[in-house]
Amino acid sequence: MVKGRIFSGMQPSGKFHLGNYLGALENWVKLQKDYECFFSIVDWHALTSSYEDTSKLQQNIFDMALDWLSAGLDPEHNVIFVQSHVKEHAELHLLLSMMTPLSWLERVPTYKDKIQQLGNQGKDINTYGFMGYPELMTADILLYKADTVPVGEDQLPHLELSREIARRFNHMYKPIFPEPNPFLSKASLLPGIDGRKMSKSYGNEIPFAASPDELRARVRQMITDPQRVKKSDPGNPDVCTVYTFHKIYSPDELESIGTACRQATIGCVECKKRLAERMVTALADIHTRRIALEANPGRVKEILEYGAERARAVAAATMAEVRQVMNLS
Known part of the structure; x- marks a missing residue:
């Protein structure tokens, strides 16, 4: 029996390492047995902090799809797709931004920390896109009426904002969105080979591939x-x-x-x-599956197209409801 509907996504921002797998993807593989799952490669989210250089974006998307499929995500059982292939994400993000107080976005605990952290790396992220990141995440979740979202403890403030936005929309218009609940799973944390936190920036990672x-x-x-x-x-x-x-x-x-x-x-x-x-x-x-998929890139493309088609069907139905209750249809 299916326990509920899950939405989760990852940014295609570079090579996956073993810590990433044990921190999230391994749990996804387990969750797919019990939940109806929507897993998205969130390429628009990647632009919120890496908009200046998109030269590797398509390769990163392909590599992430390889990582997910080789890890054991079943494309028949799950909806696996690229965020930008479903334009309804952008429409719902726009509509939600009309009714979300600016102060809600400014109070997200990670907002100022991230600006300072990435600013020190030479990135200019004083943009609406970066501030509106939690709004876009909310649209991702609510678009599929997901009731469960796998998150780490550091992401709980973002999810709580999503719950607040859902409540505000339901109160102002009509209750069509469930308030998404967190699924906190204990991540298996691994250090890098030098004992520090595993990170590509340290060069101490073990590549997942x-x-x-x-x-x-x-x-x-x-x-x-x-x-x-x-x-x-x-x-x-x-x-x-x-x-x-x-x-x-x-x-x-x-x-x-x-x-x-x-x-x-x-x-x-x-x-x-x-x-x-x-x-x-x-x-x-995992290694065997990856070799087979790398030899057949057309199959990976087919899986993402199939996933986007299934995602669009659900997203279109949700947006029809949203437009109706907002008197936009």
């Missing part, structure tokens, strides 16, 4: 206990990046690996080899 050999090479570069100089030195797995990955990929061996490290009966090289093979095995199906 890495081949088995690339995966092994990245694992070999992982930082271990800095106090453990020789194999005979007892180690401290609690400060070891490799051990953090073992928590995800070797849960059945975790206790024995930790004990062996502390007793110096296993060296860091052997520990890394074990981890690498565990990761290669865990990601084998």
Whole structure:
């Protein structure tokens, strides 16, 4: 039995890494079994902070579709599409912006922080598009009358704004939108190979599309206990990046690996080899699916077109209701 309808999206802003997968996409794959899901590659959202250079946008969209499909999202079971292929997103965004107080957008906690953070990177985001980002996100969700949205805790203020906008619309016109509820799932957080937060800007990421050999090479570069100089030195797995990955990929061996490290009966090289093979095995199906899809880019395009067609049917029905209650039809 379907529990409800989900909408979620990701910006096509660059190469996906393993942290992105474990932080969100892995949960999507699990949720698709129980929910009616709309998953969108939100390319208009990417423009809110990267409007100056769009040269890689189409490639990023294609790569993200590859990531999603190779991870196991089923295009028959889910609606998978590109945001800009469904123009109703823009229409609903426009109509909602007419009735949303400016102060609501200004009070979003991440707004000023993001302006400062991205401004320090040389980006000018003092634009309406950036300020209206939560408004566009609201349109994305309400357009499909989604009642559930998978989010991290840092995104809760955005979703609460969506709920407020839905309430305001329903009160002013007619109650046609459900108030979307958050689905908070515990993300499996992984550090980068140097122990810091995994990030492309640090160059410490493990690419989601890495081949088995690339995966092994990245694992070999992982930082271990800095106090453990020789194999005979007892180690401290609690400060070891490799051990953090073992928590995800070797849960059945975790206790024995930790004990062996502390007793110096296993060296860091052997520990890394074990981890690498565990990761290669865990990601084998994903890698196989990706190779097949990369060899058939036309199939990826067909899936996105099919998804957009299905999304447009739902979006058109919603907008017909919106126009009617707003006396625009």
